[in-house]
Amino acid sequence: MPKISKILLLAVSVVLVVTVFLGVNSSGVSAATEPQDGAYRQIDVYSEVLRHIQTDYVTVPDINDVTNGALRGLLESLDADSSYLSPNDYKAYKDDKGGKAQVGMNVSKRFGYATVVSVVPNGPADKAGLSDGDIIEGIGGQDTRDISLAMIQRMLEGQAGSNLTLAVVRPRKAAPDKIVLIRTAAPPPPVTETMYENATILYLKPGVLDREHVQQIESKLKAMPKNNNKKVLLDLRDVAAGDMAEATRLANFFLKTGTIAMLEGQKVEKQTFVAEPSKAIDASAPLVVLVNRGTAGPAELVAAALLDNKRADVVGEKTFGEGAQQKTFELPDGGALILSVAKYESPDGKKLQDDGVTPDVMVASNINDEADAVEDETTGTTVQKPLQKPSVTVDEPLTKALDLLKNKAA
Numbered sequence: 192m193p194k195i196s197k198i199l200l201l202a203v204s205v206v207l208v209v210t211v212f213l214g215v216n217s218s219g220v221s222a223a224t225e226p227q228d229g230a231y232r233q234i235d236v237y238s239e240v241l242r243h244i245q246t247d248y249v250t251v252p253d254i255n256d257v258t259n260g261a262l263r264g265l266l267e268s269l270d271a272d273s274s275y276l277s278p279n280d281y282k283a284y285k286d287d288k289g290g291k292a293q294v295g296m297n298v299s300k301r302f303g304y305a306t307v308v309s310v311v312p313n314g315p316a317d318k319a320g321l322s323d324g325d326i327i328e329g330i331g332g333q334d335t336r337d338i339s340l341a342m343i344q345r346m347l348e349g350q351a352g353s354n355l356t357l358a359v360v361r362p363r364k365a366a367p368d369k370i371v372l373i374r375t376a377a378p379p380p381p382v383t384e385t386m387y388e389n390a391t392i393l394y395l396k397p398g399v400l401d402r403e404h405v406q407q408i409e410s411k412l413k414a415m416p417k418n419n420n421k422k423v424l425l426d427l428r429d430v431a432a433g434d435m436a437e438a439t440r441l442a443n444f445f446l447k448t449g450t451i452a453m454l455e456g457q458k459v460e461k462q463t464f465v466a467e468p469s470k471a472i473d474a475s476a477p478l479v480v481l482v483n484r485g486t487a488g489p490a491e492l493v494a495a496a497l498l499d500n501k502r503a504d505v506v507g508e509k510t511f512g513e514g515a516q517q518k519t520f521e522l523p524d525g526g527a528l529i530l531s532v533a534k535y536e537s538p539d540g541k542k543l544q545d546d547g548v549t550p551d552v553m554v555a556s557n558i559n560d561e562a563d564a565v566e567d568e569t570t571g572t573t574v575q576k577p578l579q580k581p582s583v584t585v586d587e588p589l590t591k592a593l594d595l596l597k598n599k600a601a
Contacts (some may be wrong), residue, residue, distance in 0.1 A: 278525030309485030400433030438489035456533030495537035514543030
């Protein structure tokens with residue numbers, strides 16, 4: 192293909208993405224508004240950059256790689272959940288029916304790389320010592336900077352018993368650790384229930400906020416003895432998966448009135464989710480919510496709703512920051528855009544995706560960021576031992592939450 196044709200092909204690809212993003216179509220293009228004027232002016236800059244890449248770069252670049260990289264970067268500059276899928280990636284994405292074995296962790300993208308949001312207790316990732324905030328530099332030899340989030344999430348899945356090789360960057364370490372996980376088909380654990388303080392404090396810990404687990408919480412709340420001294424501790428630490436509708440329902444268990452959340456986008460009409468008195472189960476018992484940096488998405492919606500309505504104290508660390516609604520746009524070449532079209536907001540108007548949830552009582556987690564160096568008996572070389580989570584004898588955030596509840600009048 193002549194050079195000029197390659198440049199035109201890439202320019203057309205960029206124009207196509209910008210056109211879809213702006214909601215412009217071929218039957219009625221209007222560049223009269225200032226945002227559109229700016230976008231079309233920027234295309235001239237793109238074309239100039241492409242010309243220099245094509246004519247002055249040290250070697251003739253692969254135009255497909257350049258195109259894919261440009262489009263992926265364009266989408267990821269918006270937010271972590273927006274992705275560009277090449278035709279091959281999109282075909283694999285559509286063919287993926289789900290239901291495969293997992294490695295027990297939720298991921299997103301931060302600073303261009305895949306990042307661990309949270310791990311499932313006792314799952315493969317947890318047993319390998321992976322923690323919230325670990326950077327996954329590579330998956331199966333591929334650099335995660337070059338893979339969209341949608342495809343990264345797909346690559347973590349596989350057949351039960353199959354291996355997944357990761358290159359993981361630890362805090363304060365120069366070289367990544369090579370970690371091999373074995374995928375398992377274990378279902379999410381049920382809601383953990385514990386009674387504290389002579390059975391007056393009901394501690395509930397879900398692993399995911401889907402219909403089944405929210406239903407379990409509902410049943411446990413309803414089964415708690417009807418007395419005047421009951422209190423509730425809801426532990427949402429490392430809860431990053433689930434459904435926003437179920438999160439709204441869970442928040443409603445503790446609220447009779449008030450706004451739970453809002454959802455709005457450029458072309459998505461604002462929706463306000465309001466508590467319904469008939470769905471409240473326990474709207475008056477003292478309540479504390481635990482969160483950490485692995486709390487994301489649906490769990491953040493619950494924490495924000497209860498905090499902003501002054502229904503609960505929220506204890507722990509600032510949460511991850513997730514909460515957008517995506518839509519898929521198919522492209523003429525067989526590829527696709529997965530684009531965030533609306534974001535969830537807290538009752539106070541903060542976007543979960545941008546701001547996360549900041550607790551009113553800050554308490555750091557007990558996490559060991561150091562990995563030990565050991566000698567490989569086979570080669571005699573020094574290698575890094577996989578980081579092991581410390582055996583915490585005192586859960587400081589939990590202790591603080593219990594102290595707060597003890598001092599609250601039932």
